[in-house]
Amino acid sequence: MLIDSIVLSQVIDSNRWQWWRHIIVFLMSCSCLHLVQAQTIIINPSVHLTCIDQNTARLLFTMRIQQWPNQEHLPVRVFVLADDNPVHREFTKTVLEIFPYQLRHVWDRQLFSGTGQVPITLTSEQEMIMSIAKTPGAIGYVSILPKNSNVYTLRLE
Amino acid sequence: MSVFYQKILMFTHFVWNKLRQPAIGMMTTYLLLLAEVTSAAESLSDQLQVHGFISQAVLHTTENQWLGDSAHTSFAFTEIGVNSSLRLTPRLLFSGQILSRRAGELSNGTPTIDFALADFNLVSSTHNQVGIRAGRFKNPLGLYNETRDVPFTRSGIFLPQVIYFDKVRNLALSSDGLLFYNDFYLENGNISFSLGGGWPLVDTNVENAYLFRNFSGQLQADNPGWLASFWYSNQSERFKLGLSAMTVDMQFNPNVNALPFTTPGAGHVDLLYLVASVQYNTEQWSFTAEYSREPIEWRQFGQLFPDYKANAEGYYLQTTYRFHPQWEWLLRYEEGFANRADRHGNDLEQISHGFIKKEMGFSKIFSTGLRWNINSQWMLRAEYQLHNGCFILSPRENPDFSQLERNWSLFTLQIGFRF
Numbered sequence: 001m002l003i004d005s006i007v008l009s010q011v012i013d014s015n016r017w018q019w020w021r022h023i024i025v026f027l028m029s030c031s032c033l034h035l036v037q038a039q040t041i042i043i044n045p046s047v048h049l050t051c052i053d054q055n056t057a058r059l060l061f062t063m064r065i066q067q068w069p070n071q072e073h074l075p076v077r078v079f080v081l082a083d084d085n086p087v088h089r090e091f092t093k094t095v096l097e098i099f100p101y102q103l104r105h106v107w108d109r110q111l112f113s114g115t116g117q118v119p120i121t122l123t124s125e126q127e128m129i130m131s132i133a134k135t136p137g138a139i140g141y142v143s144i145l146p147k148n149s150n151v152y153t154l155r156l157e
Numbered sequence: 158m159s160v161f162y163q164k165i166l167m168f169t170h171f172v173w174n175k176l177r178q179p180a181i182g183m184m185t186t187y188l189l190l191l192a193e194v195t196s197a198a199e200s201l202s203d204q205l206q207v208h209g210f211i212s213q214a215v216l217h218t219t220e221n222q223w224l225g226d227s228a229h230t231s232f233a234f235t236e237i238g239v240n241s242s243l244r245l246t247p248r249l250l251f252s253g254q255i256l257s258r259r260a261g262e263l264s265n266g267t268p269t270i271d272f273a274l275a276d277f278n279l280v281s282s283t284h285n286q287v288g289i290r291a292g293r294f295k296n297p298l299g300l301y302n303e304t305r306d307v308p309f310t311r312s313g314i315f316l317p318q319v320i321y322f323d324k325v326r327n328l329a330l331s332s333d334g335l336l337f338y339n340d341f342y343l344e345n346g347n348i349s350f351s352l353g354g355g356w357p358l359v360d361t362n363v364e365n366a367y368l369f370r371n372f373s374g375q376l377q378a379d380n381p382g383w384l385a386s387f388w389y390s391n392q393s394e395r396f397k398l399g400l401s402a403m404t405v406d407m408q409f410n411p412n413v414n415a416l417p418f419t420t421p422g423a424g425h426v427d428l429l430y431l432v433a434s435v436q437y438n439t440e441q442w443s444f445t446a447e448y449s450r451e452p453i454e455w456r457q458f459g460q461l462f463p464d465y466k467a468n469a470e471g472y473y474l475q476t477t478y479r480f481h482p483q484w485e486w487l488l489r490y491e492e493g494f495a496n497r498a499d500r501h502g503n504d505l506e507q508i509s510h511g512f513i514k515k516e517m518g519f520s521k522i523f524s525t526g527l528r529w530n531i532n533s534q535w536m537l538r539a540e541y542q543l544h545n546g547c548f549i550l551s552p553r554e555n556p557d558f559s560q561l562e563r564n565w566s567l568f569t570l571q572i573g574f575r576f
Contacts, residue, residue: 054392055283055342055344055392056283058392059283059342064286064340064342065281065282065283065286066244066247066248066278066281067247067281069282069283075204075244075246075247076247077203082533083533084482084532084533097392097393098393098394099438099440101479102393102394102395102438105310105394106394108304108307108309108310109303109304109310111206111208111240111242112238112240112254112303112304112307112310113272113294113295113297113303113304114240114242114252114253114254114272114273114274114276114294114295115250115252115276115290115294115303116242116250117206117242117244117250118206118208135203
């Protein structure tokens, strides 16, 4: 009887552990999903690229390259959200791995010394998708891309 | 819309030509051309950017004059700038900025061309960038010179005066000439070189600072200066390292009618300006240090102003703490010397027979300030500075050297707007 109850309790314990494991795996996958989905680089379909490395993404968003790497005659058009927008903050920190204030420093230096231009600031993700869909050579980002958007996603290598 | 207009114009053109009225036909041809230019301009409007800023400060000093009658509270520090840039093609950028800067006796706010340049990009890839800038460009000196008059880009209301002298700002500010640049984008970071030559903008402030007063005559650049800079930053822009240098050769041309006993002769002032910079950034903290050296040589000014060599020096340590997304705290200590071989200014006083006080040979400044970014366009700042020495003060604002006080402090408030 005693042995039986011990075995039973072990079974329950192992079941409970299984249950916890499911929860943990679920939560982990959720957080992974969150990381992957949270920030997506989007481009206008005129850009013939499917993936870029992080350094190229930084060069594009710091406005240091003006033409698309594989398309000499297609100018890069960069769209961003305001500095204090949570999506912008998350994008610069997790995808570009630059702090938002540093990105602002880089842009300001170029703008106020006349050595470059600054990205176009938009007010919402909706506007971002619309602007990128209609601007050849455009690049931007969204937290989650709705289905049937007329933009392509750009994977980060 | 413009295609529609073009069609209407083409139709009118056709009709009028048929009616054989050549004069009006020519006019419609002209209008047709105009429509084409307008449609090109419509696509250009995406490439045209206009931005600007405006700031106003109120200052109070316990002693001495700094940007106006500061001992009795001064409002004479206003900065207004409007810039525009046009990227005609990915390889060609035109840009310009008009700046109005009112700074006490040093600057009266007359609008000036801050920069006006064409940037020709020769090579552009994800590995490197090569190009030439022609026109008036901002000298890439130190971390701040290129954007020194934009309040939003400065670490405080004032930049460290021992390196970014406002009393002679024009000398290091910009050049009219050519600048060649080469940036390398490597796996371990970005390296940027630039080399150029051009004429500096020498003004009355420069004359006051280097000849200690505005004599009858003019101090002018007699040769174009050289510029060179090297910058390294890692990919995430966390770590930055830089070396930059420029040369300036000036000559004094006394007025023909100037009295020989009160005006120096046609002498030269030659100088080299060197800045070494390092910066480390985290999400909340930025640590910055810069060191500058400025060997200066005065020669052939005649007996009134004997040949002299000095090696000016300046350095500072600065930290900024972003304790809230909208708030930033500044702490800085800086020291600067008119001549590093004479850090107490004793020789300066002796050589000038007491005309120049020794306090004018050095400045040791402690600064602390708060910055509040109200929103993405408005900023409010407060700053307190404790000074020991008068090296950074302009003789133009403090003409009576006997009135200079060695220990003084400065309190400033500034509001800024950008678009």
